[in-house]
Amino acid sequence: MSAARADPKAITPQSKDFDRWYVDTVLRAELADYAPVKGCMVIRPYGFALWENIQRALDGMIKRTGHENMYFPLLIPESYLKKEAEHVEGFDPQVAWVTQGGGKTLDERLAIRPTSETIICSMYKDWIHSWRDLPVKINQWVNVYRWEKRTRLFLRTAEFLWQEGHTFHETDEQAAEEVDTMLGCYRELAEDWLAIPVIAGRKTESEKFPGARYTLSIEGMMADGWALQSGTSHHLAQNFSRAYGISFSDRSNQEQHPHQTSWGLSTRVIGAVIMAHGDDAGLVLPPRVAPVQVVVVPIVRSNDPDGSALVEQAVARIVDELPEGVRLRVDNREGIRPGEKYAHWELRGVPLRLVVGAQDLAARRARGCAPAAAPRECAGNAVRTSQDPARRAKHRRCNAR
RNA sequence: CGGGAAGUAGCUCAGCCAGGUUAGAGUGCACGGUUCGGGACCGUGAGGUCGCGAGUUCGAAUCUCGCCUUCCCGACCA
Numbered sequence: 001m002s003a004a005r006a007d008p009k010a011i012t013p014q015s016k017d018f019d020r021w022y023v024d025t026v027l028r029a030e031l032a033d034y035a036p037v038k039g040c041m042v043i044r045p046y047g048f049a050l051w052e053n054i055q056r057a058l059d060g061m062i063k064r065t066g067h068e069n070m071y072f073p074l075l076i077p078e079s080y081l082k083k084e085a086e087h088v089e090g091f092d093p094q095v096a097w098v099t100q101g102g103g104k105t106l107d108e109r110l111a112i113r114p115t116s117e118t119i120i121c122s123m124y125k126d127w128i129h130s131w132r133d134l135p136v137k138i139n140q141w142v143n144v145y146r147w148e149k150r151t152r153l154f155l156r157t158a159e160f161l162w163q164e165g166h167t168f169h170e171t172d173e174q175a176a177e178e179v180d181t182m183l184g185c186y187r188e189l190a191e192d193w194l195a196i197p198v199i200a201g202r203k204t205e206s207e208k209f210p211g212a213r214y215t216l217s218i219e220g221m222m223a224d225g226w227a228l229q230s231g232t233s234h235h236l237a238q239n240f241s242r243a244y245g246i247s248f249s250d251r252s253n254q255e256q257h258p259h260q261t262s263w264g265l266s267t268r269v270i271g272a273v274i275m276a277h278g279d280d281a282g283l284v285l286p287p288r289v290a291p292v293q294v295v296v297v298p299i300v301r302s303n304d305p306d307g308s309a310l311v312e313q314a315v316a317r318i319v320d321e322l323p324e325g326v327r328l329r330v331d332n333r334e335g336i337r338p339g340e341k342y343a344h345w346e347l348r349g350v351p352l353r354l355v356v357g358a359q360d361l362a363a364r365r366a367r368g369c370a371p372a373a374a375p376r377e378c379a380g381n382a383v384r385t386s387q388d389p390a391r392r393a394k395h396r397r398c399n400a401r
Numbered sequence: 402c403g404g405g406a407a408g409u410a411g412c413u414c415a416g417c418c419a420g421g422u423u424a425g426a427g428u429g430c431a432c433g434g435u436u437c438g439g440g441a442c443c444g445u446g447a448g449g450u451c452g453c454g455a456g457u458u459c460g461a462a463u464c465u466c467g468c469c470u471u472c473c474c475g476a477c478c479a
Contacts, residue, residue, distance in 0.1 A: 009412090009428070009440065019473075028412095038470065090479045115479085149402060149477065156478075203479095210479045232479095301437055339439035357438055367438090 011347075013280045018224045025274060026153045029283050029348050039151035039158030043267070046348065049291035051161065051267060055141065057193045057289065058163065058265060061185040067137040067165060072119050074143075075110040080118045084243040087117065090210020094146040112145040117211070117236070117262055120166050121244035128168060131250050134258060136168040137178075154271035155228070162266035168258040170250065172237065175259035179233045182263040183216045186231030194269070195286040196220040196276045199227065209262070213237040222275040230272045233263035283349025293327045295345045297338055299357030307358030314356050 011024035026032055031047030034040075043051065059069075075098060082088050091114050098110040113119070124136060145159045165182060169175045183200060190196045198218040208215035212234040219227040241247070241257040250256045277284040287293050298315045300308035315330060322328055329350075331341050338355070345353060355367040 017473095023472080034471070036470080087479085093477085094479080146479090150475095206479090208479075212479090215479085229478095297438095299438055303437080335437095337437055337439085337441065339437095339441085341440090343440045355438075359438075 011280070011282060014223070014278075015280075021278070021280070022271075022275060023153065025278055025282050025347075031270070031274075031283075032153050034153075037158075039148050041153055041157050043161075046291055047270065050270060050273070050285070050289060053289040053291065054189070054193070054269060055163075058185065058189050059141070061188060062139050062163065062165065065137075065181055065185065067139045067167075069140060070138050071140050071142070072113075072116050072123070074113055076113050076116075076119045078109050078111060080122050081111050083118065083121075084211045084240055086239070087211035091115070091146075094148065096145050096147055113142075114144055114146045115262075115264070116140065116142070116144075116164055117166065117240055118244075121240050121246060121260075124168060125244055125246045128246055128248050128258060130248050131170050131256075133248060134168055134170050135174065135178075136258075137165075138167070139163055139165040152271075154274070155268055157267070160267045162264050164262060164264045167261045168241070168246070169260070170248075170256070170258070172259045175235055175237070175261050178261045179216060179235045179263070182261070183218065183231070183233040186218045186233070186263075186265055189265070190218055190220055190230060190269075190272075193286065193288045194273050194276075196230070196272055198230065203232070209234040209236075211236060211239050212262075213239065220269075220272040220276060222272070223278065224275065226275075228268070228272050228275065230269050231263070231265040234261060236260035236262060278349070281343075282347035285349035285351060287351040290349065290351050291327065292329045292345070292348070292350045294322075294329070294352045294354060295341075295350045296328065296330045296354045296356065297341050297345075298330065298332055299338055299355065299360075300332075304358060307361075310361055311356055311358055314361055318354065318356070 011028055012020040014021045026047075029046065030044045031050070032041045032043050035042050062069075078097075081091075081095070095114050096112045098112065099106055120138075128134065128136065141161070141163045143159055143161050144164075148156055148158050151157050167175070167178050169178065187198055187200060190198045198220050200216065200218050203209075203215040203217055209232065213236065215232055215234045217229050217232045220230040222228055236259075238257040238259055240260055247255050247257050273286065273289075274283060277286065285291075296315055296318060298308075298311045300311055302308075315332075319328065319330065331345070333341070342353065357367075360367060
């Protein structure tokens, strides 16, 4: 542990220790906290709201591209997991096993899913018979568990949440196209919703998904200059369909193995959002996924009831006239001074703050401040924000009508 | 999994080396008052299995051993 910090309320500056800054920010902004089991975390309401917004955006793209959601079970029989040799070997060290149940040792141990290719293949073996059954394009939003030696909040946790898409196609080309399409969705999510610049690329032979022919990924660019793998799309070719005995009669009545893909994006992407945009005051969230897009801080004083009443009326009018769908929070906590409220919401990365006080009303204005530099792609949606590079330092005034 | 550091109030830490009344500080929390436009101030109060488990001892936060968890570096990361 380092020496005592002068101010226990401050977070470690990025320039001093970026990793420490990251942990401080996640904990202090109440995105997540450590759970009792190694490598596991609790995602707190503010963090989960962020995930839900990301999830909603990506789920829309998954549906738009013709996929359906479904659900496969958490536990996978060992024999199912073992059929694809490279896959088994790749995942073996990271699988957690259930060996007992109901007070008895199980005849066959059950894997807690590290990913679901095997169980999905085992089921679709019985569901795919004809080229008319293809393509199959499904997805599931689930938790998975991978025993990890070194873990970090969001970036690498033993249990994490993700979506895993799985598809079966008639031809190799169709599968390849699917792999590209879904990587495109990840790129769209990263760039248009999360405002993270990404580089798309192909993983090396040693880094690819075990059992895949090749793996494509988007690598998000972080503020500290590192790249972070933030979504992967795999061409599985016929490796799994052969191993699991999935076949169909093609258009000329020849028996064929379908060509598969799988693709996933996890809660790690939250870590990418944090590291790509955050600053020394804490989080900086992209407006389209921010749980709170606008925070209104009314300036009221107990010794000025008349002015305070006017402020409250003005705030009510702002709330009333705000466009539908804007996620707004009015911070009317009592007994907390405005400065502390500013710090509170800056730590949590709220894109836009509106401050309304009696003086402002007298001058027929409100103070708007965009602490976060919001990239242009994200702006103009529901919330307009400035692109002021000086961020918090500069306050911009706008009309409150 | 290897190397290093750490775990004492919600948080950040002091106390430990040289075991000995009732374990402290700051911050946070509750209440009262003064304040109120960038993390206010004064007062009062609540809050602790000293990470867990053994051992040594008349006596352990303090010494010994084991385990758990976190952080940093490395290996691994599909």
